[in-house]
Amino acid sequence: MRFGKTLQKSVYPPWKGNYIDYHKLKSLLREHEATDDDTSDAENPWTEQDEEAFVQELINVQLDKVNAFQVETSKNLRERTSACESKLEALVPKDGEQESQVDEQKRREVAAQVLSELDGIAKEVSELEKYSRINFTGFLKAAKKHDRKRGTRYRVKPLLQVRLSQLPFNSEDYSPLLRSLSVMYSFVREILQGAAPKSNDPMNMVEARDIYTSHKFWVHADNITEVKTYILRRLPVLVYNPKTSKELNVPNDPTITSLYFDSPQFELYNQKVARAPEAGSLRLRWMGPLNDQPAIFLEKKIVTEDDGSREVRVQLKEKHVQEFLRGEYKFDKKLHRMEDHANEQEQVESFKKDIEELQSFIREHDLQPMLRANYTRTAFQIPGDNRVRISLDTNLALIREDTLDPERPCRDPNDWHRKDIDDSGMEYPFSSIRKGEIVRFPHALLEIKLKGDGRGGEWVNDLMASHLVKEAPRFSKFVHGVAQLFEDYVNSFPFWLGELENDIRRDPEVAFQQEQERLAKRAEEDMAVGSFLGSGSRPSPSFKPMVGSPVSRFPGASSPSRAAERPEPSSRPRRPLEIPSSHRNGSPAVSEPTPTRTPTPSSRLKNYFPSFSMSRYARARRERVQLPPGVRHPGTWLKDAGPVKVESKVWLANQRTFIKWQHVSVLLASLSMGLYNAAGEDNHIARTLGIVYTCFAVFAGVWGWYMYETRAKLIRQRSGRDFDNVFGPIIVCIGLAAALVLNFAFKYIAAMREIKADSVASTLSGSTNASVTPPLGLVKQDGSRLLTA
Known part of the structure; x- marks a missing residue:
């Protein structure tokens, strides 16, 4: 059977206008014409404009239309499923609550309404999967027809496959949604028909062993x-x-x-x-x-x-x-x-x-x-x-x-x-x-x-x-x-x-982040489905936060500590059961979640002060997490129980940083001393800048010593706080830049004033000489001098 007829038979009437327009694509492809070797194609050749029109219709118009409809329909089905979950949550009896005959009748009415809605959702989920498959096939068929007929010069299928891999309509998994529907169906039928069969039935357990x-x-x-x-x-x-059990090969x-x-x-x-x-x-x-x-x-x-x-x-x-x-x-x-x-x-x-x-x-x-x-x-x-x-x-x-x-x-x-x-x-x-x-x-x-x-x-x-x-x-x-x-x-x-x-x-760290997101999403869905069954307060057993990246155990992958310290993108909302990297590393975590906020100008300014570092490590450390039910803060971590043992390279790194700051201090002091001594008593600008540079030299030395002591204390305490601090370097850099700019400005203004004064003096001197200078002598008519001064 031709695909065109298959597509017509597969159309779901309420969605008729949202399927791929396969007939239009064949018209643009001019399939009714002969192939390139025949005379009809020579009389009416395939041009760049024809190719552009077909590709535009296939890749942009039809593919975007199908994808947009699939995304919107899938979103609508999930919203309807969530609405059913909300209705069923109200039917869950509270602890110690006794149901009356009126309440039971009301529960049955609501359950009947939800059952009808679930039937509609289940039908549309099935139709949506068929919709995705038939349209996916249509795009591949159209691309194949194009490449077979016009493939000597243009090929569309590779471009189409890349585009398809970026869209969800042909790759979305409906299993979580179907699982939610299955649980709700069981709950509704239990209300309407009585108790459902127990899952711990001995016969069922025997059969489950072989699955x-x-x-x-x-x-x-x-x-x-x-x-x-x-x-x-x-x-x-x-x-x-094996031929014999005794063979070693x-x-x-x-x-x-x-x-x-x-x-x-x-x-x-x-x-x-x-x-x-x-x-x-x-x-x-x-x-x-x-x-x-x-x-x-x-x-x-x-x-x-x-x-x-x-x-x-x-x-x-x-x-x-x-x-x-x-x-x-x-x-x-x-x-x-x-x-x-x-x-x-x-x-x-x-x-x-x-x-x-x-x-x-x-x-x-x-x-x-x-x-x-x-x-x-x-x-x-x-x-x-x-x-x-x-x-x-x-x-x-x-x-x-x-x-x-x-x-x-x-x-x-x-x-x-x-x-x-x-x-x-x-x-x-x-x-x-x-x-x-x-x-x-x-x-x-x-x-x-x-x-x-x-x-x-x-x-x-x-x-x-x-x-x-x-x-x-x-x-x-x-x-x-x-x-x-x-x-x-x-x-x-x-x-x-x-x-x-x-x-x-895939990159190991990217794979780890994707797996954590998938597990957190599954745990969130399990909690949503189990909320009206009385199990929503427990975390899903399928979600277990990993200590570091699981791929770190493979050769060539990142180390567990590096993978654990990798922060999550700020654009992704925090999952309710997702343990952040700071908690995985064993650092103290606050049990109250911090809402995600859009950074304001005032908050950006605070990032430059010592207690608000913006490094990736510091942002990961400052993340907050809502601990799962039954889990409390330990107070003292196991890593803090034994004696302090710190590798030598940690102390040496702190000392190297201190020595670098002292080096900067000595350089600035030498510069300021030379500038101050070279300037004369009348050069006030140079002498002032020499004093300014001296102040920066003192600041660099004091800041280096302060940070050395602070970091040494953090190392001894095994603190989870961040070690880096951008306050000191920014002050020194901005101060030196400002001093150099002011130095150039003052010298430029002084030079301009000197040039202006010299110009005025030269003008006045020229006019005075022309008016008061007496004649040097009288000259005869023949040019000989008669009288000299």
Whole structure:
């Protein structure tokens, strides 16, 4: 189906005018015209103005329109959710309060109204996610059409991907909002229908033991070795199928091949992208080369409505795979052997049921091999302890395995796999595969599975929050391969495609700050949701302020003290449960929060005085925090309990600063003494400046001694106050600058006066000589002198 028709069917009527105008983009692209090689394009060529009009409409007009609507709708949904929370808070009975029949009736009415509102919010959240996905796909489709038709001179897709990575509409996570809705639904139903089932039911606890929480991440190629060594210090490498337990040589990491199935209409792919209920997947999976006759497993996985999964798996031999896919092979011999044992009757029935389920699933959906995923896996796990399971997949290659093009099939339609790969033992990077049939994923894939409640040890949490990994929730090799290799056959793409062009490496301190913000935001949401359930007074167990940066434990990262001393940006408001860096370092913290204020001119002036330093360290130290409930100020810190032990370099640094101030004092005194002695008795300006410089020299010496004693006292007391002080340097610098300016001004004025006096004297002298000087003699008519003076 063409994307235009898919878009029309996906439109949510109330939001009809806010979708991407795909028809207009195709009109601007002039898709109805022929390609560049035909005569029609030569008669009406694609110009710079056409390119500018298309890019302007795609990048600025349509993308901004979609993003603005998504942001506004998401904000509105959160406000409506907060309003529902406020209504439900009033329904929470106070301690010791007895409810009357009237109050209970009123609570039911309010709960019914909130339930109706929650239904509307839940529906719009679902529609908003579909809205984001279909528009995201539309932008990629439009960019691809442009690059395919006009790509010889202009390419838009890289620019579009950079722009998409900067906008939230295709990357916003609605999980916190859905979690809030889920809690409120439970509370409302408890009011309307009675008590909800207890979460500590023994059966539920038994089932919870087998549940794993999965976390997926991307790892940049530069960080793979660092991640491996970090995990190896806690978990050993899980060895696959060692030949003998006595061998000392550990085999190489196995190469795993997964062959994914789908229908020609890609039904399974579309269900998985849309996260449809009961979405299923089917794959064949084996380790190592197929020529070594490994065990082949056919696996069907169904995602249940509660985000769990159910798996059906059978083991096959290579010669029976094609027969089983056609429904001809039924494991008759194996079933006969199992039926001979009376105690295996239940297993026989279960095995028959699994066989029938797999074959009917293939038959009903017309499934066939579509995609091959080949990768090298390194697994980490303590033998016999499956609480923490970690796998790192590298060299991931996704290869087409379909026969959709009858003229150029990727495999033999009568076989179940590509023999050109398996018979020749082809390995990564599969250089012989034709372009367009293979995609090599640029990063490694890290998956952490935690058993039970999903909480790992401190080192696991540090790894997941570090700069070495980038979180990639719901990433799927199958979905990524289909989206990259079959983009002409599908009309829905996963959101992570827009991030492939970005550099996923991060600065350690930036990663730490982002993780702290995320944890604080989650804690704030947990408190808001739990407030009407009577648990709002307790901090969220998922938020635990870290001592220093967790990434400081990795090689090349910043030290814990430096990361902890890094202050937060002043523009970001203080989270209610976020512990500032001063408290993490062990410094005394005041329990009352200080509101954020806009700096005024008077407050800026106070920054120049000794007690109001504006350094980053001092600002972090002056931050205040609201201590969590049940936590009080200790009064005396553990760091102050023992004897004072200060490194020598701290004392020496203080002494060096004192010596520098004395050096400045001596220089100023020498300058003032020389200036005063060189000036004569009549040069009052020079003598005055000499006295001024002497005053500054005395001030520098006294200030240096004062600061030396003050800092020495702070060091001995282990004070948390700041050591730097800008008052003294500013006074000396401003004073010297003012003295030099005044010196120049006085000398300039004196010089101008002297020049003016000389000019007046010269003028008066010239006029006097011309009027009173007698003639020197009389001259005859012939020019001879007659009389001389």
